[in-house]
Amino acid sequence: MASLKIDKKPVAVPQPKKLSLMKKVKRDWQLLLILLPGLIFYIIFRYGPMYGMVIAFKDYNVYKGIINSPWVGLKHFRNFFTDPAFIKLFRNTFMLGIYNLFFTFPFPILFAILLNEVRNIKFKKAVQTASYLPSFLSIVIISSMVIDFLSPSNGIINNIIAFLGMEKIYFMIRPEWFRTVYVASEVWARMGFDAILFIAAITGIDQALYEAAELDGCGRLKKMWYITIPSILPTIATLFILKSGSVFRIGFEKVLLLYNPATYEVADIFATYVYRKGFEDMNYSYAAAVGLFESIVALTMLLITNAISKKLSEQSIW
């Protein structure tokens, strides 16, 4: 061993680390030039708005611009925290996010597991292909389908309810139905798409495991329980952590399309409130303050879940 070391010494190994910064820049100038347009994009359209957040501490005036608008300190935050809407928004955002997480998460897993048990390959393929068809639809179309299908005058759901002899339900104007409607439509729209990863994970399971289990006399359900589910558990755990980190980032576009003043009390979330305050009331600074608060809460959520996951499973998103 020692002789090897000595042999190595005289050989002149090129040492890239010793290049000075200027030399590196000179060496990489072509690469930097290629990177430049992308960097400019990030600086203007991603970091620009971050700088623009200072208007949350100002009274933004369109004519004065960001820099010249007067500072007002924490005025907008004080107004927001003392507004009764604050608690309501916090609750609504959190509840909708939690409901959404817990109901949209299990369905793709269940679907993937059951799909895997389908014997006929063609049927299996057909079901899977159909299952991600809804993810090609726009939010506008999904929302309009939801409204149409739930309509009390001619929606199929209410027709069925009427057929069963029950009273028709005005789903879209009933606050108690909002979360259910939102989450159910989310399940419909996303199940096939979200199942793709689980289906792939199941496909990756070693077939020998199943064969061994069969020799031991395991039935289908037992094989699912003792082989399929444990095998995809790491995938499930990782995705669950990822999703729970973004529990505060609700697809607010759909809320915007599905809610109305009758359901504001449960449907109004931070993002929709920001939208109304900013674009309808033109109260940019106040809306930006609410938006900033929301961003911070969402980021904190993400950091907490990531820290927990690091502790539990050594899985981290970075």
Next chain:
Amino acid sequence: MKKKKWTLFDYVNTLIMLLVLLITLYPFIYVVSVSLSDSSYILQNKITFYPRGINLKAYKMIFESPKIPKAYLNTIIYTVVGTTINVFLTAITAYPLAKKDLVGKKIWMTMIIITMFFSGGIIPSFIIVQRLGMIDTIWAIVIPNAIWTYELIITKSFYESLPNSLYESAVIDGASEFRILFQIFIPLSKASLASITLFYVMGHWNSFFIPMIYLNDMKKYPLQIILRDMLIFDTARRSESLGEYAALTPEALKNATIVVSILPILALYPFMQKYFVKGVMLGSIKG
């Protein structure tokens, strides 16, 4: 494999899968049926699984309407221009970032990744776009989201997976970085670029919030905004601008417009499917 007898489980499972199939496909069947049906049947709630009194009136109305063809054209323009910019910028920006010893790589990557977890929010973004004078122009639609960080990282990982010897031999042959990127890396990444293209196309085609906040001029509206006005606002309120539809927005027209708007995507579906699944999978291995 030997054939096994169907057990109770198989029957139940098949039933569940048929139910999934029905729930997934039914809205499509219904929308197409209504779009082709005669209004008298629609008003009587008689359409469930197939059209009655088949006619193409609703589709004729779409072509005669003053707004829908224009909006359709706008959507096509935004999608083509937007996707071209997206894919070009993503494909080139990912290239230097895939180089192991790029100067300042850590700084650039950190700067880019941060934006996945924290953003300035819609109001400051709107103000930036407004300050740049982009409101009511196509640029407000195609520039502020020119790169999706997620797709950028997927592309970068793909470049990294290409064999390093390719790069080295090109360097020895004296090729410039530009040539290596455009003549070696991009052609070799066709499959991967196809799947990010698909996601960008769908993003533009279905986009509604961005045009809603950045466009005021009705002549520039894309299809999704018209759809929202017709499908959702129509029932909620009847403002002046919507009066024209409100007067004649029969269910058949609404549904025909939905059909027309998803037709290009459905037509491409069989071809895009494999890239779609691939795109999802590529995303999952990035970590």
